[in-house]
Amino acid sequence: MSPRLNLLQxxxxxxxxxxxxxxxxxxxxxxxxxxxGEPKHAAPELIKTALIDNLSGLSSYPATLGSDDLRSSISxxxxxxxxxxxxxxxxxxxxxxxxxxxxxxxVQAVVDPTRERPVVLSPNPFYQIYEGAALLAGAEPWFxxxxxxxxxxxxxxxxxxxxxxxTQVVFTCSPGNPTGAVASLNDWQRLFALSDQYGxxxxxxxxxxxxxxxxNKPLGGLEAARLLGRDYTRLVVFSSLSKRxxxxxxRSGFVAGDAKILAxxxxxxxxxxxxxxxMVMAASAAAWxxxxxVIENRQLYAEKFAAVTGxxxxxxxxxxxxxxxxxWAKVPMDDEAFAAGLYEQQHVTVLPGSYLAREAxxxxxxxGYIRIALVAPLDECITAANRIVNYCKTLK
Numbered sequence: 505m506s507p508r509l510n511l512l513q514x515x516x517x518x519x520x521x522x523x524x525x526x527x528x529x530x531x532x533x534x535x536x537x538x539x540x541g542e543p544k545h546a547a548p549e550l551i552k553t554a555l556i557d558n559l560s561g562l563s564s565y566p567a568t569l570g571s572d573d574l575r576s577s578i579s580x581x582x583x584x585x586x587x588x589x590x591x592x593x594x595x596x597x598x599x600x601x602x603x604x605x606x607x608x609x610x611v612q613a614v615v616d617p618t619r620e621r622p623v624v625l626s627p628n629p630f631y632q633i634y635e636g637a638a639l640l641a642g643a644e645p646w647f648x649x650x651x652x653x654x655x656x657x658x659x660x661x662x663x664x665x666x667x668x669x670x671t672q673v674v675f676t677c678s679p680g681n682p683t684g685a686v687a688s689l690n691d692w693q694r695l696f697a698l699s700d701q702y703g704x705x706x707x708x709x710x711x712x713x714x715x716x717x718x719x720n721k722p723l724g725g726l727e728a729a730r731l732l733g734r735d736y737t738r739l740v741v742f743s744s745l746s747k748r749x750x751x752x753x754x755r756s757g758f759v760a761g762d763a764k765i766l767a768x769x770x771x772x773x774x775x776x777x778x779x780x781x782x783m784v785m786a787a788s789a790a791a792w793x794x795x796x797x798v799i800e801n802r803q804l805y806a807e808k809f810a811a812v813t814g815x816x817x818x819x820x821x822x823x824x825x826x827x828x829x830x831x832w833a834k835v836p837m838d839d840e841a842f843a844a845g846l847y848e849q850q851h852v853t854v855l856p857g858s859y860l861a862r863e864a865x866x867x868x869x870x871x872g873y874i875r876i877a878l879v880a881p882l883d884e885c886i887t888a889a890n891r892i893v894n895y896c897k898t899l900k
Contacts, residue, residue: 511639515632516859523840524847533851536880536888540855541681541830544879545750545804548797554787555754561782568779569770570599577789578758585713586727595763596736598770599780599788602755603711603744604633607675610740610759611637613772614705615672623667625674627658629682629861629870631709634675643672647864656685656832660694662865671704679712679722682860682875683832684825692728699738705765708741711757712828714748714798715805722827726761736761740769747829748798749791756780756788805829808878808885815889816876819896831876832857836899839874849898850891 514522520539529535569575575593582597583590591597600606615622615638624638628647638645646667648658658676676695678687699706708725716722725741744757759766773779780788791797813824813831821834835842839856846852857873878885 506640508640508642512636513632516855519859520843520853520855523844524853527844527848529847529851530849531851533891535851535853536884536891537853538876538878538880538885538888539853540879541747541877542879543747543750543752543829544881545801547751548749548791548794550794550797551749551751551754551787551791554790555783558783558786561786564782566779566782566785568774570780571782571785571789574599574780574785574789574792577792578760581792582726582760585721586724586730588726588730591726591736591760592763596760596766598759598766598773599785600742600757600759600773601778601780602746602752603709603742603757605755605778606742606757606759607631607633607707607709608637608640609772609776609778610707610742610769611641611643611673613769614707614765615641615643617642619670619672621670622672623670625658625663625667625671625704627675627677627680628864629857630675631677631681632860635862638673644670645862646671647862649864649867649869650680650683650685651869656680656683657687657691660698668698668702668704671702673705673707674699675707675709676725677709678725679710679715679825679827681709681712681828682830682855682857682870682873684712684828684830686722686826687728689723689728689731692723692725693732696729696732696734696739704738705762706739708739710741711744712747713743715802715829716827717806717809717824720826736763738762738765740765745788745791748801750797750801751787751791754784754787756784756791804882805878808882811882812878812885812889815886815893819893829878831878833874833876834872835874836896839870839872843874845899846892846895850895852888852891852895854892 579593626634740761746752857870861870
């Protein structure tokens with residue numbers, strides 16, 4: 505077996521199961537799980553219909569490049585959503601089996617392990633795939649802390665020049681997981697300047713881009729590049745239907761951006777064996793072309809945030825995120841102990857923030873926070889919020 509597998513750390517939810525294994529939750533209360541960012545809203549009928557109508561696709565081998573119709577639908581959506589010229593659907597768009605699969609595979613294809621001690625930079629807290637992808641590609645993960653004093657954006661100025669010189673890939677996540685923070689145009693301008701100086705590839709994870717409030721649409725990487733008069737050199741963005749369209753089980757997303765990089769990534773994927781099913785391609789094209797279900801989905805999240813935030817602000821230090829469906833709440837004690845006590849007393853599961861980060865540069869920026877995923881139905885979210893208030897009152 506590859507010795508690099510020994511470098512991988514347990515996934516946050518595995519750690520949580522182990523931590524809770526010896527605990528007995530209050531059996532008088534119905535369990536409410538707000539720890540996992542898994543959408544729970546109903547899958548749209550138009551997507552289910554498209555899947556059923558295209559079952560004949562099961563009789564065909566799928567193309568790694570995806571169908572012309574799917575690539576065109578993604579290109580058209582990018583143009584509508586971000587007000588940019590439609591990316592070339594043949595060279596600048598590549599369908600993938602969800603952003604998670606693609607984020608991991610992308611690093612394997614891009615990192616050159618023959619160069620001296622390659623580095624993959626990641627925000628901290630972060631999505632654990634970034635770390636695992638770096639380790640299994642033979643690169644060193646280097647974490648850039650995202651704290652409240654930095655608007656929960658990566659402190660690029662804290663990275664030494666010697667690290668930048670070895671950096672091959674920089675992960676960004678906007679809207680951020682777990683903080684919900686959105687990068688500004690100035691943030692992008694600075695990162696682009698660093699990419700120009702050091703030659704690294706920017707991998708922008710934008711899977712939460714469609715969960716926002718009102719008309720405050722999060723800025724995307726391709727949009728930022730165009731606003732700054734740039735092309736897509738060394739820039740790729742990742743997106744998914746999982747959160748946007750409530751179909752996490754369909755495993756459908758895309759990568760878009762630098763045509764030269766995508767050509768090499770396509771070559772990798774032809775050997776990787778990860779082509780999307782033809783019926784999923786057809787359903788995905790239908791999803792990218794429809795916004796009605798996305799607006800309805802966004803409204804459901806907005807109702808939950810409106811109902812829950814005010815309740816929780818009476819006992820926790822939190823604000824409404826820029827986007828995404830998480831609350832990143834500061835708690836009055838150790839975050840792991842808080843989550844354990846909440847589970848035991850109130851049968852509510854949240855994720856300790858320290859599980860989503862690494863100690864870097866003398867601090868774990870997730871320490872003292874919890875992530876609350878507002879994915880349950882509205883009534884359950886309200887019930888959970890009131891139980892959290894009751895639990896906090898016992899801590900005083």
